[in-house]
Amino acid sequence: MSAATEAFLAMLAAERGAALNTLAAYRRDLGGAEEAIGDLAAVERDAVAGLAQEWASLAPASVARKASALRQFFGFAMDEGWRGDDPSGALPAPRSRRPLPKLLGHDQIAALFARAEDDAMGNEPRAVRQLALIELLYGSGLRATELVALPLSAVPRDAPFLTITGKGGATRLVPVGARALEAVGRWMAVRPALPASRFLFPSKGGAHLSRIRLYQLIKALAARAGLDPAQVSPHVLRHAFATHLLEGGADLRVLQTLLGHADISTTQIYTHVDAARLVALVNSRHPLATRATSD
Structure with missing residues:
Protein backbone atom coordinates (compact mmCIF):
# COMPACT_ATOMS: atom_id res chain seq x y z
CA MET A 1 0.00 0.00 0.00
CA LEU A 91 -17.31 7.56 -7.26
CA PRO A 92 -20.41 5.42 -7.83
CA ALA A 93 -23.18 6.12 -5.33
CA PRO A 94 -25.61 3.19 -5.29
CA ARG A 95 -28.79 3.47 -3.33
CA SER A 96 -29.17 0.58 -0.96
CA ARG A 97 -31.29 -0.17 2.05
CA ARG A 98 -29.69 -1.73 5.05
CA PRO A 99 -30.97 -5.30 5.31
CA LEU A 100 -32.90 -6.10 8.44
CA PRO A 101 -31.06 -8.45 10.79
CA LYS A 102 -32.25 -12.03 11.08
CA LEU A 103 -34.74 -12.54 13.88
CA LEU A 104 -35.19 -15.38 16.33
CA GLY A 105 -38.61 -15.91 17.87
CA HIS A 106 -39.24 -16.56 21.54
CA ASP A 107 -39.70 -20.31 20.93
CA GLN A 108 -36.35 -20.53 19.15
CA ILE A 109 -34.61 -18.64 21.95
CA ALA A 110 -36.21 -20.99 24.47
CA ALA A 111 -34.99 -24.04 22.53
CA LEU A 112 -31.46 -22.65 22.33
CA PHE A 113 -31.29 -21.95 26.06
CA ALA A 114 -32.87 -25.27 26.99
CA ARG A 115 -30.13 -27.05 25.09
CA ALA A 116 -27.39 -24.92 26.65
CA GLU A 117 -28.78 -25.54 30.14
CA ASP A 118 -28.95 -29.30 29.50
CA ASP A 119 -25.35 -29.25 28.28
CA ALA A 120 -24.26 -27.47 31.47
CA MET A 121 -26.03 -29.86 33.85
CA GLY A 122 -22.83 -31.78 34.52
CA ASN A 123 -20.90 -28.57 35.24
CA GLU A 124 -18.33 -29.37 32.55
CA PRO A 125 -16.29 -26.15 32.07
CA ARG A 126 -16.82 -25.74 28.33
CA ALA A 127 -20.56 -26.26 28.67
CA VAL A 128 -20.76 -23.77 31.55
CA ARG A 129 -18.74 -21.27 29.53
CA GLN A 130 -21.13 -21.74 26.61
CA LEU A 131 -24.10 -20.97 28.87
CA ALA A 132 -22.43 -17.83 30.23
CA LEU A 133 -21.64 -16.65 26.69
CA ILE A 134 -25.19 -16.90 25.38
CA GLU A 135 -26.65 -15.45 28.58
CA LEU A 136 -24.52 -12.32 28.05
CA LEU A 137 -25.24 -12.15 24.32
CA TYR A 138 -29.00 -12.37 24.70
CA GLY A 139 -29.30 -10.99 28.24
CA SER A 140 -27.15 -7.87 27.77
CA GLY A 141 -26.97 -7.42 23.98
CA LEU A 142 -23.19 -7.39 23.74
CA ARG A 143 -21.34 -7.36 20.42
CA ALA A 144 -19.26 -10.48 19.78
CA THR A 145 -16.02 -8.48 20.00
CA GLU A 146 -17.10 -6.88 23.28
CA LEU A 147 -18.04 -10.22 24.79
CA VAL A 148 -14.88 -12.18 24.01
CA ALA A 149 -12.66 -9.29 25.15
CA LEU A 150 -14.33 -8.83 28.56
CA PRO A 151 -11.65 -8.54 31.25
CA LEU A 152 -11.99 -10.36 34.56
CA SER A 153 -12.34 -6.95 36.19
CA ALA A 154 -15.66 -6.51 34.37
CA VAL A 155 -17.36 -9.22 36.45
CA PRO A 156 -19.98 -7.44 38.60
CA ARG A 157 -19.33 -7.27 42.31
CA ASP A 158 -21.21 -4.45 44.00
CA ALA A 159 -23.66 -3.61 41.19
CA PRO A 160 -25.12 -5.76 38.39
CA PHE A 161 -23.50 -3.79 35.56
CA LEU A 162 -20.73 -4.39 33.06
CA THR A 163 -18.50 -1.57 31.89
CA ILE A 164 -18.17 -2.17 28.16
CA THR A 165 -15.61 -0.62 25.83
CA GLY A 166 -17.30 -0.53 22.45
CA LYS A 167 -16.61 0.87 19.01
CA GLY A 168 -14.19 3.76 18.87
CA GLY A 169 -13.20 3.20 22.50
CA ALA A 170 -16.55 4.49 23.79
CA THR A 171 -17.60 3.06 27.16
CA ARG A 172 -21.08 2.33 28.42
CA LEU A 173 -22.73 0.62 31.39
CA VAL A 174 -24.78 -2.47 30.53
CA PRO A 175 -27.07 -4.12 33.08
CA VAL A 176 -26.63 -7.84 33.73
CA GLY A 177 -29.75 -9.83 34.58
CA ALA A 178 -30.05 -12.39 37.36
CA ARG A 179 -29.79 -15.34 34.95
CA ALA A 180 -26.61 -14.01 33.36
CA LEU A 181 -25.11 -13.23 36.77
CA GLU A 182 -25.77 -16.79 37.87
CA ALA A 183 -24.26 -18.21 34.67
CA VAL A 184 -21.16 -16.03 35.00
CA GLY A 185 -20.82 -17.08 38.63
CA ARG A 186 -20.94 -20.75 37.60
CA TRP A 187 -18.29 -20.08 34.98
CA MET A 188 -16.03 -18.31 37.47
CA ALA A 189 -16.23 -21.38 39.71
CA VAL A 190 -14.93 -23.72 36.99
CA ARG A 191 -12.87 -21.27 34.89
CA PRO A 192 -9.37 -22.67 34.28
CA ALA A 193 -6.67 -21.07 36.40
CA LEU A 194 -4.66 -19.08 33.87
CA PRO A 195 -2.61 -16.50 35.79
CA ALA A 196 -1.32 -14.94 32.57
CA SER A 197 -4.80 -14.14 31.27
CA ARG A 198 -6.77 -11.11 32.37
CA PHE A 199 -9.82 -12.09 30.32
CA LEU A 200 -13.10 -13.54 31.53
CA PHE A 201 -13.13 -16.02 28.64
CA PRO A 202 -9.45 -16.87 28.09
CA SER A 203 -7.89 -19.04 25.42
CA LYS A 204 -5.13 -21.53 26.09
CA GLY A 205 -2.48 -19.03 25.04
CA GLY A 206 -3.52 -16.46 27.62
CA ALA A 207 -5.37 -14.20 25.17
CA HIS A 208 -9.15 -14.20 24.94
CA LEU A 209 -11.56 -16.49 23.11
CA SER A 210 -11.64 -15.50 19.44
CA ARG A 211 -14.70 -14.15 17.63
CA ILE A 212 -14.44 -17.01 15.14
CA ARG A 213 -14.50 -19.58 17.92
CA LEU A 214 -17.50 -17.86 19.48
CA TYR A 215 -19.36 -18.08 16.17
CA GLN A 216 -18.49 -21.76 15.89
CA LEU A 217 -19.74 -22.48 19.41
CA ILE A 218 -23.06 -20.68 18.85
CA LYS A 219 -23.73 -22.40 15.53
CA ALA A 220 -22.89 -25.83 16.96
CA LEU A 221 -25.26 -25.17 19.86
CA ALA A 222 -28.00 -24.12 17.41
CA ALA A 223 -27.63 -27.38 15.49
CA ARG A 224 -27.91 -29.43 18.71
CA ALA A 225 -31.02 -27.42 19.62
CA GLY A 226 -32.68 -28.35 16.32
CA LEU A 227 -32.32 -24.85 14.81
CA ASP A 228 -30.83 -23.89 11.47
CA PRO A 229 -27.22 -22.84 12.26
CA ALA A 230 -27.29 -20.42 9.33
CA GLN A 231 -29.98 -18.44 11.15
CA VAL A 232 -28.15 -18.19 14.50
CA SER A 233 -25.07 -16.14 15.38
CA PRO A 234 -23.85 -13.81 18.14
CA HIS A 235 -25.20 -10.88 16.10
CA VAL A 236 -28.62 -12.53 15.82
CA LEU A 237 -28.76 -12.98 19.60
CA ARG A 238 -27.89 -9.29 20.04
CA HIS A 239 -30.69 -8.38 17.68
CA ALA A 240 -33.10 -10.67 19.55
CA PHE A 241 -32.15 -8.91 22.81
CA ALA A 242 -33.06 -5.52 21.33
CA THR A 243 -36.19 -6.65 19.48
CA HIS A 244 -37.66 -8.53 22.41
CA LEU A 245 -36.99 -5.62 24.77
CA LEU A 246 -38.76 -3.31 22.32
CA GLU A 247 -41.69 -5.71 22.15
CA GLY A 248 -41.83 -5.58 25.94
CA GLY A 249 -42.19 -1.80 25.91
CA ALA A 250 -38.57 -0.60 26.22
CA ASP A 251 -37.90 2.97 25.10
CA LEU A 252 -35.92 3.34 21.89
CA ARG A 253 -33.50 5.81 23.50
CA VAL A 254 -32.80 3.34 26.29
CA LEU A 255 -32.08 0.66 23.69
CA GLN A 256 -29.74 3.04 21.90
CA THR A 257 -27.72 3.40 25.11
CA LEU A 258 -27.74 -0.32 25.87
CA LEU A 259 -26.58 -1.24 22.38
CA GLY A 260 -23.93 1.48 22.21
CA HIS A 261 -25.25 3.09 19.03
CA ALA A 262 -24.00 6.60 18.27
CA ASP A 263 -26.98 7.28 15.99
CA ILE A 264 -30.54 6.34 16.91
CA SER A 265 -31.32 5.61 13.25
CA THR A 266 -29.12 2.52 13.65
CA THR A 267 -31.22 1.43 16.62
CA GLN A 268 -34.43 1.94 14.65
CA ILE A 269 -33.23 -0.48 11.99
CA TYR A 270 -31.72 -2.90 14.49
CA THR A 271 -34.87 -3.17 16.56
CA HIS A 272 -37.33 -3.63 13.71
CA VAL A 273 -40.64 -5.17 14.76
CA ASP A 274 -43.37 -6.48 12.50
CA ALA A 275 -46.10 -4.16 11.25
CA ALA A 276 -48.90 -6.28 12.69
CA ARG A 277 -47.62 -5.79 16.25
CA LEU A 278 -47.39 -2.03 15.72
CA VAL A 279 -50.95 -1.90 14.40
CA ALA A 280 -52.16 -3.90 17.41
CA LEU A 281 -50.27 -1.51 19.70
CA VAL A 282 -51.96 1.54 18.17
CA ASN A 283 -55.38 -0.10 18.34
CA SER A 284 -54.97 -1.00 22.00
CA ARG A 285 -53.10 2.02 23.37
CA HIS A 286 -54.22 5.06 21.36
CA PRO A 287 -56.59 7.36 23.34
CA LEU A 288 -59.23 7.18 20.60
CA ALA A 289 -59.05 3.39 20.27
CA THR A 290 -61.84 2.75 22.79
CA ARG A 291 -64.15 5.48 21.54
CA ALA A 292 -67.02 4.41 19.33
CA THR A 293 -67.18 5.93 15.88
CA SER A 294 -70.15 8.20 15.13
CA ASP A 295 -72.71 7.23 12.49
Missing part, protein backbone atom coordinates in the same frame (compact mmCIF):
# COMPACT_ATOMS: atom_id res chain seq x y z
CA SER A 2 1.09 3.59 -0.59
CA ALA A 3 2.58 5.70 2.20
CA ALA A 4 -0.44 8.02 2.02
CA THR A 5 -2.85 5.16 2.60
CA GLU A 6 -0.80 3.86 5.51
CA ALA A 7 -0.84 7.37 7.02
CA PHE A 8 -4.62 7.50 6.68
CA LEU A 9 -5.00 4.15 8.48
CA ALA A 10 -2.66 5.36 11.23
CA MET A 11 -4.86 8.44 11.64
CA LEU A 12 -7.98 6.27 11.96
CA ALA A 13 -6.32 4.26 14.71
CA ALA A 14 -4.79 7.18 16.62
CA GLU A 15 -7.40 9.93 16.28
CA ARG A 16 -10.67 8.06 15.82
CA GLY A 17 -9.84 4.99 17.88
CA ALA A 18 -10.91 2.65 15.07
CA ALA A 19 -11.12 -1.00 16.08
CA LEU A 20 -8.84 -3.61 14.51
CA ASN A 21 -11.69 -5.09 12.47
CA THR A 22 -12.59 -1.62 11.16
CA LEU A 23 -8.98 -0.92 10.21
CA ALA A 24 -8.75 -4.27 8.44
CA ALA A 25 -11.88 -3.46 6.41
CA TYR A 26 -10.49 -0.05 5.39
CA ARG A 27 -7.17 -1.66 4.46
CA ARG A 28 -8.92 -4.18 2.19
CA ASP A 29 -11.08 -1.57 0.47
CA LEU A 30 -8.33 1.00 -0.04
CA GLY A 31 -5.78 -1.63 -1.02
CA GLY A 32 -8.15 -3.07 -3.60
CA ALA A 33 -8.73 0.40 -5.07
CA GLU A 34 -4.99 1.05 -5.28
CA GLU A 35 -4.46 -2.27 -7.07
CA ALA A 36 -7.08 -1.22 -9.62
CA ILE A 37 -6.19 2.44 -10.25
CA GLY A 38 -2.89 3.20 -8.52
CA ASP A 39 -1.74 5.58 -5.77
CA LEU A 40 -4.89 7.23 -4.40
CA ALA A 41 -3.01 10.38 -3.43
CA ALA A 42 -2.17 11.07 -7.08
CA VAL A 43 -4.81 9.26 -9.14
CA GLU A 44 -6.80 11.19 -11.76
CA ARG A 45 -10.56 11.74 -11.55
CA ASP A 46 -11.18 9.66 -14.71
CA ALA A 47 -9.48 6.68 -13.09
CA VAL A 48 -11.67 7.08 -10.01
CA ALA A 49 -14.76 7.10 -12.24
CA GLY A 50 -13.52 3.81 -13.72
CA LEU A 51 -14.08 2.09 -10.38
CA ALA A 52 -17.77 1.90 -11.25
CA GLN A 53 -16.92 -0.71 -13.87
CA GLU A 54 -14.43 -2.40 -11.54
CA TRP A 55 -17.13 -2.78 -8.89
CA ALA A 56 -19.98 -3.62 -11.27
CA SER A 57 -20.39 -7.19 -10.01
CA LEU A 58 -20.53 -6.20 -6.32
CA ALA A 59 -23.63 -5.81 -4.20
CA PRO A 60 -24.82 -2.20 -3.71
CA ALA A 61 -23.93 -2.32 -0.01
CA SER A 62 -20.35 -3.36 -0.83
CA VAL A 63 -19.98 -0.57 -3.39
CA ALA A 64 -21.34 1.95 -0.88
CA ARG A 65 -18.85 0.78 1.75
CA LYS A 66 -15.87 0.99 -0.61
CA ALA A 67 -16.93 4.42 -1.89
CA SER A 68 -17.27 5.67 1.68
CA ALA A 69 -13.71 4.55 2.48
CA LEU A 70 -12.36 6.39 -0.56
CA ARG A 71 -14.32 9.56 0.17
CA GLN A 72 -12.82 9.68 3.64
CA PHE A 73 -9.33 9.08 2.27
CA PHE A 74 -9.66 11.85 -0.33
CA GLY A 75 -10.83 14.28 2.36
CA PHE A 76 -7.82 13.35 4.48
CA ALA A 77 -5.48 13.72 1.48
CA MET A 78 -6.75 17.24 0.84
CA ASP A 79 -6.36 18.20 4.50
CA GLU A 80 -2.76 16.96 4.36
CA GLY A 81 -2.05 18.92 1.18
CA TRP A 82 -1.37 15.82 -0.93
CA ARG A 83 -4.21 16.62 -3.30
CA GLY A 84 -5.57 19.91 -4.58
CA ASP A 85 -8.86 18.38 -5.69
CA ASP A 86 -11.44 15.96 -4.36
CA PRO A 87 -12.30 13.32 -7.00
CA SER A 88 -14.83 11.55 -4.80
CA GLY A 89 -17.68 13.02 -6.86
CA ALA A 90 -16.72 10.52 -9.56
Whole structure:
Protein backbone atom coordinates (compact mmCIF):
# COMPACT_ATOMS: atom_id res chain seq x y z
CA MET A 1 0.00 0.00 0.00
CA SER A 2 1.09 3.59 -0.59
CA ALA A 3 2.58 5.70 2.20
CA ALA A 4 -0.44 8.02 2.02
CA THR A 5 -2.85 5.16 2.60
CA GLU A 6 -0.80 3.86 5.51
CA ALA A 7 -0.84 7.37 7.02
CA PHE A 8 -4.62 7.50 6.68
CA LEU A 9 -5.00 4.15 8.48
CA ALA A 10 -2.66 5.36 11.23
CA MET A 11 -4.86 8.44 11.64
CA LEU A 12 -7.98 6.27 11.96
CA ALA A 13 -6.32 4.26 14.71
CA ALA A 14 -4.79 7.18 16.62
CA GLU A 15 -7.40 9.93 16.28
CA ARG A 16 -10.67 8.06 15.82
CA GLY A 17 -9.84 4.99 17.88
CA ALA A 18 -10.91 2.65 15.07
CA ALA A 19 -11.12 -1.00 16.08
CA LEU A 20 -8.84 -3.61 14.51
CA ASN A 21 -11.69 -5.09 12.47
CA THR A 22 -12.59 -1.62 11.16
CA LEU A 23 -8.98 -0.92 10.21
CA ALA A 24 -8.75 -4.27 8.44
CA ALA A 25 -11.88 -3.46 6.41
CA TYR A 26 -10.49 -0.05 5.39
CA ARG A 27 -7.17 -1.66 4.46
CA ARG A 28 -8.92 -4.18 2.19
CA ASP A 29 -11.08 -1.57 0.47
CA LEU A 30 -8.33 1.00 -0.04
CA GLY A 31 -5.78 -1.63 -1.02
CA GLY A 32 -8.15 -3.07 -3.60
CA ALA A 33 -8.73 0.40 -5.07
CA GLU A 34 -4.99 1.05 -5.28
CA GLU A 35 -4.46 -2.27 -7.07
CA ALA A 36 -7.08 -1.22 -9.62
CA ILE A 37 -6.19 2.44 -10.25
CA GLY A 38 -2.89 3.20 -8.52
CA ASP A 39 -1.74 5.58 -5.77
CA LEU A 40 -4.89 7.23 -4.40
CA ALA A 41 -3.01 10.38 -3.43
CA ALA A 42 -2.17 11.07 -7.08
CA VAL A 43 -4.81 9.26 -9.14
CA GLU A 44 -6.80 11.19 -11.76
CA ARG A 45 -10.56 11.74 -11.55
CA ASP A 46 -11.18 9.66 -14.71
CA ALA A 47 -9.48 6.68 -13.09
CA VAL A 48 -11.67 7.08 -10.01
CA ALA A 49 -14.76 7.10 -12.24
CA GLY A 50 -13.52 3.81 -13.72
CA LEU A 51 -14.08 2.09 -10.38
CA ALA A 52 -17.77 1.90 -11.25
CA GLN A 53 -16.92 -0.71 -13.87
CA GLU A 54 -14.43 -2.40 -11.54
CA TRP A 55 -17.13 -2.78 -8.89
CA ALA A 56 -19.98 -3.62 -11.27
CA SER A 57 -20.39 -7.19 -10.01
CA LEU A 58 -20.53 -6.20 -6.32
CA ALA A 59 -23.63 -5.81 -4.20
CA PRO A 60 -24.82 -2.20 -3.71
CA ALA A 61 -23.93 -2.32 -0.01
CA SER A 62 -20.35 -3.36 -0.83
CA VAL A 63 -19.98 -0.57 -3.39
CA ALA A 64 -21.34 1.95 -0.88
CA ARG A 65 -18.85 0.78 1.75
CA LYS A 66 -15.87 0.99 -0.61
CA ALA A 67 -16.93 4.42 -1.89
CA SER A 68 -17.27 5.67 1.68
CA ALA A 69 -13.71 4.55 2.48
CA LEU A 70 -12.36 6.39 -0.56
CA ARG A 71 -14.32 9.56 0.17
CA GLN A 72 -12.82 9.68 3.64
CA PHE A 73 -9.33 9.08 2.27
CA PHE A 74 -9.66 11.85 -0.33
CA GLY A 75 -10.83 14.28 2.36
CA PHE A 76 -7.82 13.35 4.48
CA ALA A 77 -5.48 13.72 1.48
CA MET A 78 -6.75 17.24 0.84
CA ASP A 79 -6.36 18.20 4.50
CA GLU A 80 -2.76 16.96 4.36
CA GLY A 81 -2.05 18.92 1.18
CA TRP A 82 -1.37 15.82 -0.93
CA ARG A 83 -4.21 16.62 -3.30
CA GLY A 84 -5.57 19.91 -4.58
CA ASP A 85 -8.86 18.38 -5.69
CA ASP A 86 -11.44 15.96 -4.36
CA PRO A 87 -12.30 13.32 -7.00
CA SER A 88 -14.83 11.55 -4.80
CA GLY A 89 -17.68 13.02 -6.86
CA ALA A 90 -16.72 10.52 -9.56
CA LEU A 91 -17.31 7.56 -7.26
CA PRO A 92 -20.41 5.42 -7.83
CA ALA A 93 -23.18 6.12 -5.33
CA PRO A 94 -25.61 3.19 -5.29
CA ARG A 95 -28.79 3.47 -3.33
CA SER A 96 -29.17 0.58 -0.96
CA ARG A 97 -31.29 -0.17 2.05
CA ARG A 98 -29.69 -1.73 5.05
CA PRO A 99 -30.97 -5.30 5.31
CA LEU A 100 -32.90 -6.10 8.44
CA PRO A 101 -31.06 -8.45 10.79
CA LYS A 102 -32.25 -12.03 11.08
CA LEU A 103 -34.74 -12.54 13.88
CA LEU A 104 -35.19 -15.38 16.33
CA GLY A 105 -38.61 -15.91 17.87
CA HIS A 106 -39.24 -16.56 21.54
CA ASP A 107 -39.70 -20.31 20.93
CA GLN A 108 -36.35 -20.53 19.15
CA ILE A 109 -34.61 -18.64 21.95
CA ALA A 110 -36.21 -20.99 24.47
CA ALA A 111 -34.99 -24.04 22.53
CA LEU A 112 -31.46 -22.65 22.33
CA PHE A 113 -31.29 -21.95 26.06
CA ALA A 114 -32.87 -25.27 26.99
CA ARG A 115 -30.13 -27.05 25.09
CA ALA A 116 -27.39 -24.92 26.65
CA GLU A 117 -28.78 -25.54 30.14
CA ASP A 118 -28.95 -29.30 29.50
CA ASP A 119 -25.35 -29.25 28.28
CA ALA A 120 -24.26 -27.47 31.47
CA MET A 121 -26.03 -29.86 33.85
CA GLY A 122 -22.83 -31.78 34.52
CA ASN A 123 -20.90 -28.57 35.24
CA GLU A 124 -18.33 -29.37 32.55
CA PRO A 125 -16.29 -26.15 32.07
CA ARG A 126 -16.82 -25.74 28.33
CA ALA A 127 -20.56 -26.26 28.67
CA VAL A 128 -20.76 -23.77 31.55
CA ARG A 129 -18.74 -21.27 29.53
CA GLN A 130 -21.13 -21.74 26.61
CA LEU A 131 -24.10 -20.97 28.87
CA ALA A 132 -22.43 -17.83 30.23
CA LEU A 133 -21.64 -16.65 26.69
CA ILE A 134 -25.19 -16.90 25.38
CA GLU A 135 -26.65 -15.45 28.58
CA LEU A 136 -24.52 -12.32 28.05
CA LEU A 137 -25.24 -12.15 24.32
CA TYR A 138 -29.00 -12.37 24.70
CA GLY A 139 -29.30 -10.99 28.24
CA SER A 140 -27.15 -7.87 27.77
CA GLY A 141 -26.97 -7.42 23.98
CA LEU A 142 -23.19 -7.39 23.74
CA ARG A 143 -21.34 -7.36 20.42
CA ALA A 144 -19.26 -10.48 19.78
CA THR A 145 -16.02 -8.48 20.00
CA GLU A 146 -17.10 -6.88 23.28
CA LEU A 147 -18.04 -10.22 24.79
CA VAL A 148 -14.88 -12.18 24.01
CA ALA A 149 -12.66 -9.29 25.15
CA LEU A 150 -14.33 -8.83 28.56
CA PRO A 151 -11.65 -8.54 31.25
CA LEU A 152 -11.99 -10.36 34.56
CA SER A 153 -12.34 -6.95 36.19
CA ALA A 154 -15.66 -6.51 34.37
CA VAL A 155 -17.36 -9.22 36.45
CA PRO A 156 -19.98 -7.44 38.60
CA ARG A 157 -19.33 -7.27 42.31
CA ASP A 158 -21.21 -4.45 44.00
CA ALA A 159 -23.66 -3.61 41.19
CA PRO A 160 -25.12 -5.76 38.39
CA PHE A 161 -23.50 -3.79 35.56
CA LEU A 162 -20.73 -4.39 33.06
CA THR A 163 -18.50 -1.57 31.89
CA ILE A 164 -18.17 -2.17 28.16
CA THR A 165 -15.61 -0.62 25.83
CA GLY A 166 -17.30 -0.53 22.45
CA LYS A 167 -16.61 0.87 19.01
CA GLY A 168 -14.19 3.76 18.87
CA GLY A 169 -13.20 3.20 22.50
CA ALA A 170 -16.55 4.49 23.79
CA THR A 171 -17.60 3.06 27.16
CA ARG A 172 -21.08 2.33 28.42
CA LEU A 173 -22.73 0.62 31.39
CA VAL A 174 -24.78 -2.47 30.53
CA PRO A 175 -27.07 -4.12 33.08
CA VAL A 176 -26.63 -7.84 33.73
CA GLY A 177 -29.75 -9.83 34.58
CA ALA A 178 -30.05 -12.39 37.36
CA ARG A 179 -29.79 -15.34 34.95
CA ALA A 180 -26.61 -14.01 33.36
CA LEU A 181 -25.11 -13.23 36.77
CA GLU A 182 -25.77 -16.79 37.87
CA ALA A 183 -24.26 -18.21 34.67
CA VAL A 184 -21.16 -16.03 35.00
CA GLY A 185 -20.82 -17.08 38.63
CA ARG A 186 -20.94 -20.75 37.60
CA TRP A 187 -18.29 -20.08 34.98
CA MET A 188 -16.03 -18.31 37.47
CA ALA A 189 -16.23 -21.38 39.71
CA VAL A 190 -14.93 -23.72 36.99
CA ARG A 191 -12.87 -21.27 34.89
CA PRO A 192 -9.37 -22.67 34.28
CA ALA A 193 -6.67 -21.07 36.40
CA LEU A 194 -4.66 -19.08 33.87
CA PRO A 195 -2.61 -16.50 35.79
CA ALA A 196 -1.32 -14.94 32.57
CA SER A 197 -4.80 -14.14 31.27
CA ARG A 198 -6.77 -11.11 32.37
CA PHE A 199 -9.82 -12.09 30.32
CA LEU A 200 -13.10 -13.54 31.53
CA PHE A 201 -13.13 -16.02 28.64
CA PRO A 202 -9.45 -16.87 28.09
CA SER A 203 -7.89 -19.04 25.42
CA LYS A 204 -5.13 -21.53 26.09
CA GLY A 205 -2.48 -19.03 25.04
CA GLY A 206 -3.52 -16.46 27.62
CA ALA A 207 -5.37 -14.20 25.17
CA HIS A 208 -9.15 -14.20 24.94
CA LEU A 209 -11.56 -16.49 23.11
CA SER A 210 -11.64 -15.50 19.44
CA ARG A 211 -14.70 -14.15 17.63
CA ILE A 212 -14.44 -17.01 15.14
CA ARG A 213 -14.50 -19.58 17.92
CA LEU A 214 -17.50 -17.86 19.48
CA TYR A 215 -19.36 -18.08 16.17
CA GLN A 216 -18.49 -21.76 15.89
CA LEU A 217 -19.74 -22.48 19.41
CA ILE A 218 -23.06 -20.68 18.85
CA LYS A 219 -23.73 -22.40 15.53
CA ALA A 220 -22.89 -25.83 16.96
CA LEU A 221 -25.26 -25.17 19.86
CA ALA A 222 -28.00 -24.12 17.41
CA ALA A 223 -27.63 -27.38 15.49
CA ARG A 224 -27.91 -29.43 18.71
CA ALA A 225 -31.02 -27.42 19.62
CA GLY A 226 -32.68 -28.35 16.32
CA LEU A 227 -32.32 -24.85 14.81
CA ASP A 228 -30.83 -23.89 11.47
CA PRO A 229 -27.22 -22.84 12.26
CA ALA A 230 -27.29 -20.42 9.33
CA GLN A 231 -29.98 -18.44 11.15
CA VAL A 232 -28.15 -18.19 14.50
CA SER A 233 -25.07 -16.14 15.38
CA PRO A 234 -23.85 -13.81 18.14
CA HIS A 235 -25.20 -10.88 16.10
CA VAL A 236 -28.62 -12.53 15.82
CA LEU A 237 -28.76 -12.98 19.60
CA ARG A 238 -27.89 -9.29 20.04
CA HIS A 239 -30.69 -8.38 17.68
CA ALA A 240 -33.10 -10.67 19.55
CA PHE A 241 -32.15 -8.91 22.81
CA ALA A 242 -33.06 -5.52 21.33
CA THR A 243 -36.19 -6.65 19.48
CA HIS A 244 -37.66 -8.53 22.41
CA LEU A 245 -36.99 -5.62 24.77
CA LEU A 246 -38.76 -3.31 22.32
CA GLU A 247 -41.69 -5.71 22.15
CA GLY A 248 -41.83 -5.58 25.94
CA GLY A 249 -42.19 -1.80 25.91
CA ALA A 250 -38.57 -0.60 26.22
CA ASP A 251 -37.90 2.97 25.10
CA LEU A 252 -35.92 3.34 21.89
CA ARG A 253 -33.50 5.81 23.50
CA VAL A 254 -32.80 3.34 26.29
CA LEU A 255 -32.08 0.66 23.69
CA GLN A 256 -29.74 3.04 21.90
CA THR A 257 -27.72 3.40 25.11
CA LEU A 258 -27.74 -0.32 25.87
CA LEU A 259 -26.58 -1.24 22.38
CA GLY A 260 -23.93 1.48 22.21
CA HIS A 261 -25.25 3.09 19.03
CA ALA A 262 -24.00 6.60 18.27
CA ASP A 263 -26.98 7.28 15.99
CA ILE A 264 -30.54 6.34 16.91
CA SER A 265 -31.32 5.61 13.25
CA THR A 266 -29.12 2.52 13.65
CA THR A 267 -31.22 1.43 16.62
CA GLN A 268 -34.43 1.94 14.65
CA ILE A 269 -33.23 -0.48 11.99
CA TYR A 270 -31.72 -2.90 14.49
CA THR A 271 -34.87 -3.17 16.56
CA HIS A 272 -37.33 -3.63 13.71
CA VAL A 273 -40.64 -5.17 14.76
CA ASP A 274 -43.37 -6.48 12.50
CA ALA A 275 -46.10 -4.16 11.25
CA ALA A 276 -48.90 -6.28 12.69
CA ARG A 277 -47.62 -5.79 16.25
CA LEU A 278 -47.39 -2.03 15.72
CA VAL A 279 -50.95 -1.90 14.40
CA ALA A 280 -52.16 -3.90 17.41
CA LEU A 281 -50.27 -1.51 19.70
CA VAL A 282 -51.96 1.54 18.17
CA ASN A 283 -55.38 -0.10 18.34
CA SER A 284 -54.97 -1.00 22.00
CA ARG A 285 -53.10 2.02 23.37
CA HIS A 286 -54.22 5.06 21.36
CA PRO A 287 -56.59 7.36 23.34
CA LEU A 288 -59.23 7.18 20.60
CA ALA A 289 -59.05 3.39 20.27
CA THR A 290 -61.84 2.75 22.79
CA ARG A 291 -64.15 5.48 21.54
CA ALA A 292 -67.02 4.41 19.33
CA THR A 293 -67.18 5.93 15.88
CA SER A 294 -70.15 8.20 15.13
CA ASP A 295 -72.71 7.23 12.49
